[in-house]
Amino acid sequence: MAILFLPKEKFRNWLLKLSQGFLVYYPTELENKIHYRKLDSNALNDPYFPYDKALKKIRPIESIKGFFFKQKEKVGGLEDKLPVTINLDKTPQIIIGAKNCDLRPLMVHQKMYLENEFGEPFYKAQREKTFIIATDCPIPEQTCFCNLLGLKPFPELGADVVMTVINNGYIFETTSEQGEKLLRDNDHLFQEAGSSDLVERDLQRHKAVAILETINPKHWRSDLIKAINERKDEKFWQEQAKDCVECFGCLMVCPTCFCFLLYDQPTKNNSFHRNKIWDACYYSAYARVGGGMSPRPEFWKRFRNRFHCKFMNFTNDYGFNACSGCGRCFSVCMGKIDIRKVLEKV
Amino acid sequence: MNNPFQPFPVTITNIIDETPTIKTFVLDLNGNQFSFDAGQFIELTIPGVGEAPFTPSSSPYDKNKLEMTIMKVGKVTSALFSLQVGATLGVRGPFGIRYPIELYEGKEIYIIGGGVGLAPLRSLFFALMENVKKYKRIYIRYGARTSQDIVYKQQIPIWKTWKGVDIQQSVDVGDNSWKGKVGVVTILLDDLIGNTKNMVGVVCGPPIMMKFATIKLLEKGFDGNNIYLSMEKNMSCGLGQCGHCRMGKYFVCKDGPVLTWEQVKDIEDPFL
Numbered sequence: 001m002a003i004l005f006l007p008k009e010k011f012r013n014w015l016l017k018l019s020q021g022f023l024v025y026y027p028t029e030l031e032n033k034i035h036y037r038k039l040d041s042n043a044l045n046d047p048y049f050p051y052d053k054a055l056k057k058i059r060p061i062e063s064i065k066g067f068f069f070k071q072k073e074k075v076g077g078l079e080d081k082l083p084v085t086i087n088l089d090k091t092p093q094i095i096i097g098a099k100n101c102d103l104r105p106l107m108v109h110q111k112m113y114l115e116n117e118f119g120e121p122f123y124k125a126q127r128e129k130t131f132i133i134a135t136d137c138p139i140p141e142q143t144c145f146c147n148l149l150g151l152k153p154f155p156e157l158g159a160d161v162v163m164t165v166i167n168n169g170y171i172f173e174t175t176s177e178q179g180e181k182l183l184r185d186n187d188h189l190f191q192e193a194g195s196s197d198l199v200e201r202d203l204q205r206h207k208a209v210a211i212l213e214t215i216n217p218k219h220w221r222s223d224l225i226k227a228i229n230e231r232k233d234e235k236f237w238q239e240q241a242k243d244c245v246e247c248f249g250c251l252m253v254c255p256t257c258f259c260f261l262l263y264d265q266p267t268k269n270n271s272f273h274r275n276k277i278w279d280a281c282y283y284s285a286y287a288r289v290g291g292g293m294s295p296r297p298e299f300w301k302r303f304r305n306r307f308h309c310k311f312m313n314f315t316n317d318y319g320f321n322a323c324s325g326c327g328r329c330f331s332v333c334m335g336k337i338d339i340r341k342v343l344e345k346v
Numbered sequence: 347m348n349n350p351f352q353p354f355p356v357t358i359t360n361i362i363d364e365t366p367t368i369k370t371f372v373l374d375l376n377g378n379q380f381s382f383d384a385g386q387f388i389e390l391t392i393p394g395v396g397e398a399p400f401t402p403s404s405s406p407y408d409k410n411k412l413e414m415t416i417m418k419v420g421k422v423t424s425a426l427f428s429l430q431v432g433a434t435l436g437v438r439g440p441f442g443i444r445y446p447i448e449l450y451e452g453k454e455i456y457i458i459g460g461g462v463g464l465a466p467l468r469s470l471f472f473a474l475m476e477n478v479k480k481y482k483r484i485y486i487r488y489g490a491r492t493s494q495d496i497v498y499k500q501q502i503p504i505w506k507t508w509k510g511v512d513i514q515q516s517v518d519v520g521d522n523s524w525k526g527k528v529g530v531v532t533i534l535l536d537d538l539i540g541n542t543k544n545m546v547g548v549v550c551g552p553p554i555m556m557k558f559a560t561i562k563l564l565e566k567g568f569d570g571n572n573i574y575l576s577m578e579k580n581m582s583c584g585l586g587q588c589g590h591c592r593m594g595k596y597f598v599c600k601d602g603p604v605l606t607w608e609q610v611k612d613i614e615d616p617f618l
Contacts, residue, residue: 076352078393081434083352118350118585232614259589262351262582266394270434274351274397279588287580287590290398290420293553295579295593295618305592313595 004172004183005193011051011170016044017186018094022131025067027054027097034060036067036095052165058141059099059326063255067095068126069109069278075122076274077264084273088125094182096163098134101146101326103158105255108314108322112258122276131182134159138204140212143327145340148216151325153208166200220343227346228312234300240342241303243335250329250337251280256310256322259286281305307342350585353391353436354378359411361431364497368462369427370403370415373435380437382406383444384473385466385604389584390414390422391436392429398422399441399581401603403465405472412437415465415497441584442603445470445574450546451480456538458487458559460531460551464497466576467550471505478510486513489531489555493517493524531555532562542567548604550576553617560607570608577602577616 006014018024019039028037034054043049054060077084106127113120114127134155137144146153155162160179164171171193174180183190221227231237251257261279264272279286282302288294296302314322323339330338360372382388387401398420404413418427426435447470455474459467467486474484486505490496496515506513520528527533531551547563549556556575563573579591579598586600594613596602601609610616 076349078353078355078391078434078436081355083354086347086349088347112587116585116587118587119348120585120587121347121349258587260583261588261590262397264391264394264396270393272391272394274353276351279590281589281592287592289578289580290423292420293578293618295615309589309592313592316595 002174003193003198004190005169005197006172006190007169010189012044012047012049014186014189015039015051017189018182019044021092023091023093025093025095026051027057027060029054034058035062036060036064036097039096055097055135055165056138058137058139058144059101059328060097061328062253063105063326063328064095064098064102064132065105065109065255065257067093067130068106068123069113069258069260070122070126070276072275072277073122074273075262075276077267077272079267079271081270088122090125090129092129092131094131094133096133096135098132098155098159099137099326100134100151100153100155101144101324102255103132103134103155104146104149104151104320104324106158107320108256109258111314111318131161131178132159133161133163133179133182135162136164136201136205136208138165138208140208140215141327142215143331144212144325145216145327146325147209147212148220148340148343149321149323149325152205153212154205164201164204166197166204169197171197171201216340218344224343224346225312225315228307231346234298236345237300237304240337240345241300243337244299244303245334246282246299247334248280248282249332249334250339251282251306252278253328253332255324255326255328258322281309307346311343350438351583353389353397353438354380355434356412356437358429358431358433358435361429364415364499365495368415368417368495368497370413370465370497371426371435373412373414373437375410375412375437378437380412380440381409382440384447384470385445386440386442387466387581387584387599387603388412388414388437388439388441389581390426391438392422392425393434393436395425396422397436397438397582399584399599399603401466401469401576403468405476406469407473407476415462415468417462439584441581441599443601445473445548445604447473450474452482453544453546454482454485454540455546455548456485456487456535456563458531458535458547458549458551458563460489460555460559461491461495462497463549463551463555463576464488465550467548468498470548475508475511478508481510484511486511487515487531487534488513489516489518489534489551491518493521530558532558535559535562535566538566543569544572546572546574548574553578557617564607570611571606573607574604575607575610575616576604577610579603
């Protein structure tokens with residue numbers, strides 16, 4: 001597929017075109033933090049809007065997981081003994097600015113939900129209506145560790161279009177048929193990328209890879225699965241978990257965590273709505289059964305479970321880790337527990 | 347849309363008191379398409395309260411109704427116990443894999459139940475009885491805490507008269523009304539002899555009972571591949587998606603709920 005170039009001055013024009021057919025979500029800086037926000041007319045009509053500022057930074061505070069696997073979503077219920085009707089919002093949307101560490105989690109959810117024999121129609125519907133225009137991470141930060149997971153600081157798999165911000169514009173590479181079509185619809189704005197543009201992109205990418213290697217020079221052991229499996233002593237895990245205040249923010253911001261709870265809310269007599277809400281294996285009630293027994297009653301076992309899940313069980317099942325190195329878990333951690341350090345010591 | 351989270355409505359048509367804390371709920375499927383194999387489970391919804399996993403105790407060959415023998419232990423079961431005949435419940439499923447009963451053909455089968463654990467085993471028992479001649483002999487070894495805690499009190503004496511079946515019972519704590527054996531259920535396996543390597547053991551009951559029954563069967567020479575254990579985990583979605591029932595490399599709802607000892611022996615505390 002062709003590699004295209006969009007000059008800086010035409011970028012806003014292109015966003016305007018996109019916003020005519022789609023809801024467009026864009027990384028937006030709010031109180032020094034980056035969040036995905038709907039691109040509204042204020043931003044679109046402002047010729048001085050700093051479109052590149054947030055794009056050039058690392059991943060936003062929230063991952064794109066919530067667009068597909070919603071924090072809370074109605075997925076069923078009975079009303080007067082009849083199944084409730086659920087109207088799925090099919091408005092097409094575009095997410096701009098997803099980083100590679102938000103694309104890898106899509107592969108985790110692909111395995112867990114979409115390739116599951118029963119399927120997950122709600123997740124699927126959200127994925128099908130969404131185009132992802134992913135961007136590079138030119139300057140990784142101290143919390144980034146995608147290199148330890150074998151990932152690059154620029155989009156590899158899972159996007160429709162890969163966009164790289166360079167000095168005088170944007171380089172676009174389509175990575176799916178839908179992405180190809182998305183660009184073709186406005187192809188009068190684009191031109192073919194020049195070789196100097198591509199050299200600039202390559203240099204920028206090499207630089208980002210080098211920064212990551214400086215941040216995380218020490219790679220995890222190659223027999224990590226075995227090491228985690230054999231690390232059974234309570235003392236080790238107690239030590240790793242000792243600063244945890246059990247807020248479980250790490251799991252709530254995690255882009256790969258896929259656990260959910262089906263939670264029924266009564267509406268009126270004998271009627272209820274069933275909600276699918278995010279859940280986390282750190283909660284004491286998470287694995288508890290009816291009689292009150294739990295396979296992981298002590299917190300250190302629940303703490304360890306996160307490592308078993310992401311770096312052993314999932315890895316054994318699918319051949320890659322259920323972690324993308326985004327660093328959100330320790331960015332929010334009040335106890336400053338660094339997942340990298342735990343895995344270094346294991 | 348095929349929605350795996352959506353239950354279909356069923357109606358309670360009868361409630362049988364088994365013990366002070368165990369009841370059998372007979373459900374009319376209201377014409378909904380549903381069938382299961384012995385070993386599979388369903389998610390039962392109490393409208394407005396929540397959902398919990400249970401294994402049917404009726405015969406998989408009985409297409410008209412579904413029977414669930416349930417002990418009152420938590421939020422969902424307490425709400426269920428307050429319901430009357432005519433109440434509406436929700437059902438999703440069936441989920442999980444069935445007992446591979448074709449592998450049991452020509453063999454002696456020990457069905458070992460503890461307390462309400464006999465409920466899902468009754469479904470297996472009925473399934474085996476459909477073609478009882480295919481199996482060498484079916485043994486039921488059933489233990490309850492006291493004589494008051496025995497389920498299917500009216501039915502067990504009838505089963506004892508069936509050909510090809512051998513039933514023994516014990517209670518942990520005896521009383522004046524109990525004339526049978528006293529002791530934990532494994533005492534009923536003490537004199538088990540024969541070609542145990544080729545026998546099948548199917549166990550369901552409280553975790554501690556499952557553990558000691560497994561130890562006993564292994565001591566007796568049973569092959570770990572022939573010991574079938576009902577794992578009690580928090581099977582929430584039933585689909586292998588939500589994560590709650592993860593046990594080592596298994597999603598118990600999808601890969602179980604019945605797993606063999608060979609499958610779980612390397613898992614830390616499989617009975618917890």
